[in-house]
Amino acid sequence: MRLGERESRTAGDVVRHAGEAASLGLLDSAIAECFACSRLVEWREDVARVKRAAFRDQVYWGRPIPGFGNADAEIGILGLAPAAHGGNRTGRLFTGDRSGDVLFAALHRAGLANQALSVSLDDGLELRNTRIFPAVRCAPPDNKPTPEERDTCAPWFHQELRLIRPTLRVVVALGAFAWGAWWPAMSVVYGVKPPVPRPKFGHGVQVSLPDVPHLLGCFHVSQQNTFTGRLTPAMLDDVFDRAKALAGLA
Numbered sequence: 455m456r457l458g459e460r461e462s463r464t465a466g467d468v469v470r471h472a473g474e475a476a477s478l479g480l481l482d483s484a485i486a487e488c489f490a491c492s493r494l495v496e497w498r499e500d501v502a503r504v505k506r507a508a509f510r511d512q513v514y515w516g517r518p519i520p521g522f523g524n525a526d527a528e529i530g531i532l533g534l535a536p537a538a539h540g541g542n543r544t545g546r547l548f549t550g551d552r553s554g555d556v557l558f559a560a561l562h563r564a565g566l567a568n569q570a571l572s573v574s575l576d577d578g579l580e581l582r583n584t585r586i587f588p589a590v591r592c593a594p595p596d597n598k599p600t601p602e603e604r605d606t607c608a609p610w611f612h613q614e615l616r617l618i619r620p621t622l623r624v625v626v627a628l629g630a631f632a633w634g635a636w637w638p639a640m641s642v643v644y645g646v647k648p649p650v651p652r653p654k655f656g657h658g659v660q661v662s663l664p665d666v667p668h669l670l671g672c673f674h675v676s677q678q679n680t681f682t683g684r685l686t687p688a689m690l691d692d693v694f695d696r697a698k699a700l701a702g703l704a
């Protein structure tokens with residue numbers, strides 16, 4: 455295969471390349487070669503070039519971020535998008551930032567991760583029964599992808615869901631953006647129409663429908679929520695305890 459042959463430059467390329475990815479390994483490789491959203495490509499590369507002072511000596515990943523975790527996961531954790539100096543720097547979701555510190559500490563307490571530490575690709579972190587994926591694969595300015603960027607990126611998410619569908623029992627949506635991204639995925643991947651009106655996002659809200667994974671709402675592990683006490687470790691523990699029970703793991 456020629457270098458660049460698998461690059462995705464348009465929304466149509468994303469649809470085609472996502473649909474052709476027959477394994478998570480192929481999907482991860484294809485995602486890393488995506489350049490379909492010009493604004494996000496420029497932003498991720500600018501951030502990787504300018505860097506934050508504390509990381510000046512590091513080489514940023516500066517690319518889209520694949521999912522992380524088990525191929526036969528029962529629990530999926532759906533986030534918004536990688537952080538500019540977290541995932542966009544380290545190449546792994548929630549790795550090397552404060553949000554990840556909170557999330558992986560909770561997963562470790564729940565027995566869904568072998569350690570709380572998450573700082574780099576080679577830190578030894580392994581998940582159990584769990585896979586984490588974002589609705590949008592590139593770090594967006596102000597953590598706000600546009601609706602067009604969300605829709606352009608969705609086929610990557612949908613294909614990841616198809617590939618882990620045989621075991622997936624529960625999806626934990628971190629925040630309202632992820633919650634909103636679930637409904638089209640449910641329709642496209644599972645062929646199940648979302649309820650009308652759509653259930654509103656809230657922390658601890660659960661939606662259980664026939665033939666699709668349970669959906670659990672959880673406030674995002676962002677610093678705005680964790681520093682202000684809107685989201686506490688106990689609240690996260692409650693969500694992951696429920697996710698494990700729904701997945702038949704508790």
Ligand code: SF4
Nearest residue numbers: 488490491518592607
């Ligand atoms: S956000 Fe998604 S579709 Fe857009 S460039 Fe990144 S990986 Fe590609």
